[in-house]
Amino acid sequence: MDRILHRLLDLAAARFGADRLALKPQDDMYEALRIDSMRALELLTELENEFGVEIPDYELQRVRTFEELAAVIARRC
Amino acid sequence: MPGLARIPNLGHALRDALIMHKPRVALIEANRHQETARLTFQEVWRESGRLTGLLREHGVAPGDRVAILMTNQWRWPVSAIAVIWSGAVLVPLDYKLPPADQAKLLAFSEARALITESAIARELEPHLTNLSTRPILVVAPDPDLPAGARDWNAEPRSTPDIHLEQQPEDVACIVFSSGAGGDPKGCMMPHRAYLAQAETLAEMFPFGPGDRFFSILPSNHAIDFMSGFLIPLLTGGTVVHQRTLRPEYLAWTLRHYQITHMAAVPLLLEALKRRIEEKTSSRSPLARDLFDMGARINRELTLRTPSHGLSRLLLKPLHDEFGGRLRLIFAGGAFVPEFLARWFYDRGLPVVIGYGLTEAGAVLTVNGLSPWRGDSVGRPIPGVEIRIHAPDSSGPGEVWARGPNLMRGYLNNPELTAETMADGWLRTGDLGWLDASDHLHLVGRRKNLIVTAGGKNVYPEDVESSLAGLPGAEEFCIFADSYIWPAGSMIGEQLVIAIRWSPGADLNHGLTELRSRNRLLADFRRVSHVLNWSQPFPRTASMKIKREALAREIRESLTREEALRPI
Numbered sequence: 001m002d003r004i005l006h007r008l009l010d011l012a013a014a015r016f017g018a019d020r021l022a023l024k025p026q027d028d029m030y031e032a033l034r035i036d037s038m039r040a041l042e043l044l045t046e047l048e049n050e051f052g053v054e055i056p057d058y059e060l061q062r063v064r065t066f067e068e069l070a071a072v073i074a075r076r077c
Numbered sequence: 078m079p080g081l082a083r084i085p086n087l088g089h090a091l092r093d094a095l096i097m098h099k100p101r102v103a104l105i106e107a108n109r110h111q112e113t114a115r116l117t118f119q120e121v122w123r124e125s126g127r128l129t130g131l132l133r134e135h136g137v138a139p140g141d142r143v144a145i146l147m148t149n150q151w152r153w154p155v156s157a158i159a160v161i162w163s164g165a166v167l168v169p170l171d172y173k174l175p176p177a178d179q180a181k182l183l184a185f186s187e188a189r190a191l192i193t194e195s196a197i198a199r200e201l202e203p204h205l206t207n208l209s210t211r212p213i214l215v216v217a218p219d220p221d222l223p224a225g226a227r228d229w230n231a232e233p234r235s236t237p238d239i240h241l242e243q244q245p246e247d248v249a250c251i252v253f254s255s256g257a258g259g260d261p262k263g264c265m266m267p268h269r270a271y272l273a274q275a276e277t278l279a280e281m282f283p284f285g286p287g288d289r290f291f292s293i294l295p296s297n298h299a300i301d302f303m304s305g306f307l308i309p310l311l312t313g314g315t316v317v318h319q320r321t322l323r324p325e326y327l328a329w330t331l332r333h334y335q336i337t338h339m340a341a342v343p344l345l346l347e348a349l350k351r352r353i354e355e356k357t358s359s360r361s362p363l364a365r366d367l368f369d370m371g372a373r374i375n376r377e378l379t380l381r382t383p384s385h386g387l388s389r390l391l392l393k394p395l396h397d398e399f400g401g402r403l404r405l406i407f408a409g410g411a412f413v414p415e416f417l418a419r420w421f422y423d424r425g426l427p428v429v430i431g432y433g434l435t436e437a438g439a440v441l442t443v444n445g446l447s448p449w450r451g452d453s454v455g456r457p458i459p460g461v462e463i464r465i466h467a468p469d470s471s472g473p474g475e476v477w478a479r480g481p482n483l484m485r486g487y488l489n490n491p492e493l494t495a496e497t498m499a500d501g502w503l504r505t506g507d508l509g510w511l512d513a514s515d516h517l518h519l520v521g522r523r524k525n526l527i528v529t530a531g532g533k534n535v536y537p538e539d540v541e542s543s544l545a546g547l548p549g550a551e552e553f554c555i556f557a558d559s560y561i562w563p564a565g566s567m568i569g570e571q572l573v574i575a576i577r578w579s580p581g582a583d584l585n586h587g588l589t590e591l592r593s594r595n596r597l598l599a600d601f602r603r604v605s606h607v608l609n610w611s612q613p614f615p616r617t618a619s620m621k622i623k624r625e626a627l628a629r630e631i632r633e634s635l636t637r638e639e640a641l642r643p644i
Binding site: 016017018028030031033034035036037038041042044045056057058059061062 | 148172173175196197200320321322323324325344348551552577578579580581611612613
C-alpha cells in the first residue's frame with residue numbers, strides 16, 4: 001500500500017507539475033494538483049498503465065484524497 | 078416522424094418502432110477500445126420483454142414506480158422500455174449524486190423497485206436500511222450479487238403481456254430537476270409531453286436509420302433521455318455508449334463508430350476544442366496556415382447554411398479526427414458562449430444551441446441552421462409559445478412557456494406546482510427577451526439578479542459570457558459580493574469574479590486581458606474585485622455551476638477582506 005501511495009504521488013506530481021514534497025497522502029488531490037474531474041481521469045489512465053489494473057471511471061467518483069485513490073488501486077492489485 | 082403525437086403512449090410507440098426496424102442496429106456499447114455489446118432492434122425487443130417479465134414476477138404492477146440508477150450503457154434504454162412496458166412510472170435517477178441523496182429520492186418517489194448496477198448497489202445498500210419501504214433491487218450481472226438483490230439476467234418463468242393501456246395524460250416519468258438544494262423537485266412528465274417533443278424535434282433535425290447518436294450526458298438527464306434514447310429508438314437510428322469518459326476514448330468512439338450526432342455541455346465543447354488545438358499546433362506552420370485558411374473559407378461559404386460535404390473537404394484532417402460523419406452537436410443545459418459555438422461552426426461542426434428545462438421535457442427553443450446563429454438560444458419549437466412576463470424598462474422579463482411538452486406538476490408539492498404553473502404557462506424563473514425574429518435571448522436567472530449601486534440590474538451569466546474564453550482561466554463565476562458574504566441588502570452590490578486558474582497559467586497575462594475586457598463593458602456591469610479560488614467549482618450533473626454551493630465554500634473558508642483583491 002505504501003509503495004502504491006508513494007508511486008502515485010510521484011506520478012501525480014510529475015504529470016501536473018506539482019511539488020512532490022508538498023503532497024501529503026491525506027491531501028485532497030483535486031485541490032493539491034489544481035485539477036478538475038476530466039484531468040483526474042487522465043491521471044487514472046496513467047495509474048492503470050503503471051500498476052497494470054483496470055479502474056472504472058465510476059470508482060473515482062467518491063475519491064478525494066491520494067490515500068483513498070491508493071486504496072482503490074490496492075484493492076485491484 | 079409524423080404521427081407520433083397521435084400514439085397514446087410511449088410503450089406503444091417504442092413497440093411499433095422495435096418491430097418496424099427489427100434487423101437494424103439499435104444499441105452499441107464500448108468499453109475503451111473494446112466493443113462490449115451490439116443489439117439490433119429485435120434484440121432490444123427481446124431483452125426489454127424479458128426484463129418486463131422479470132419485473133412482473135418481482136411484483137411490479139401497473140401504476141407502481143420503478144427507478145433506474147445506472148451509468149450510461151446499453152442496459153439503460155432496455156431497462157427504461159421494460160419499466161414502461163410493465164405499466165410502471167419510470168423514475169430516472171442521477172448516478173452522480175451521493176448515495177444518501179439517491180436513497181432520499183428513492184424514498185420520496187416511493188419506488189417499488191430499483192434497476193441498478195453492482196458498484197452503485199454496494200454503495201447504496203447502507204443507506205437503504207432506514208427507508209420505510211425498501212425497493213426491490215434488480216442488479217445488472219455481477220459475480221457477487223449484493224445480498225437480497227435480484228439478478229438482471231434471470232429468465233422469467235412466463236412470457237409477459239406488454240402493458241399498453243396508458244393514456245396520453247398519464248405520467249410516464251418522474252424526473253428530478255437538477256436544481257440544487259431545498260425539497261426534491263420531481264417533475265411528473267406525461268406520455269403526451271415526450272411524444273409531442275420527439276415528433277417535433279425529429280422533424281426539425283431529421284434522424285433515422287444509418288445515423289448514430291453518441292450518448293455522453295447522463296441518460297437520466299432530459300436532453301439525453303430525449304436525444305440519446307427516445308428519438309434514436311423511435312426513428313430507427315443507433316445509440317452508441319462508451320463506458321469511460323476519458324478524452325482519448327471519446328475521440329476514439331467518435332472516429333471508430335462514425336458518430337453523426339451528439340449532445341454536449343460547454344465544458345465538454347471546451348475539452349474538444351482544446352484537443353483540436355493541441356493537434357493543430359503539433360503540425361507544420363504551413364499545415365496550420367492551410368487549416369486556418371480552410372476555416373476562413375468555410376466560414377464564408379457556409380454563411381447561409383451548413384454544408385457537411387464542403388466543410389469536410391476544406392478541413393479534412395479535423396473531420397477525420399472525429400470520424401468524418403459528425404454533422405450536429407446539440408448544446409444546452411448551461412449558457413453556451415457564442416464564441417465557442419462559432420468556433421465549431423467555422424470548422425464545419427454546427428453546434429445547435431437550444432434552451433429547455435426538465436419541467437418542459439427537454440427543449441423549449443432551439444436555433445435553426447439556415448442561417449446558423451449562436452447569439453441566441455433560438456426560436457420556440459413548433460407548438461411551444463414563449464412570452465416575456467413583466468419586462469423591465471430595458472426589455473428583459475421572466476420567460477414563460479406554454480405547449481404540449483410541459484410537465485403536469487411536481488410530485489407531492491402542489492404549492493410549488495401552483496407557484497410554477499398557472500393557466501397552462503410554465504414560469505421558468507429565467508430572464509430574457511425576444512428579438513424581432515422571435516429568437517429568445519437569455520440574460521440570467523431571476524434569483525441570480527444583481528442590483529448595483531446605481532440601481533441597475535446585472536445578470537451574472539451575461540457578464541460571464543462577455544468574459545468567456547479568458548486566457549489562463551480554467552473556470553470562473555461572477556457573484557455579487559453580498560451574495561457570498563450577506564450584507565442584508567440586495568442594493569449597492571459589487572461584482573466579484575471568482576477564478577480558478579489553470580496550472581501554470583500566466584496570471585499577469587490573464588489579469589491584463591481581464592482588465593481590458595472589463596473596460597469594454599458598460600460601467601455598471603464591470604467587475605470590481607478578483608477572488609482566486611483553487612478548488613474545482615461544484616457543478617450539477619449537467620455541468621452548470623452550483624452558485625450557492627460555491628458561494629458557501631468560499632464564505633466558509635475566507636472572509637471578504639482575505640478573499641477580494643481590487644481588479
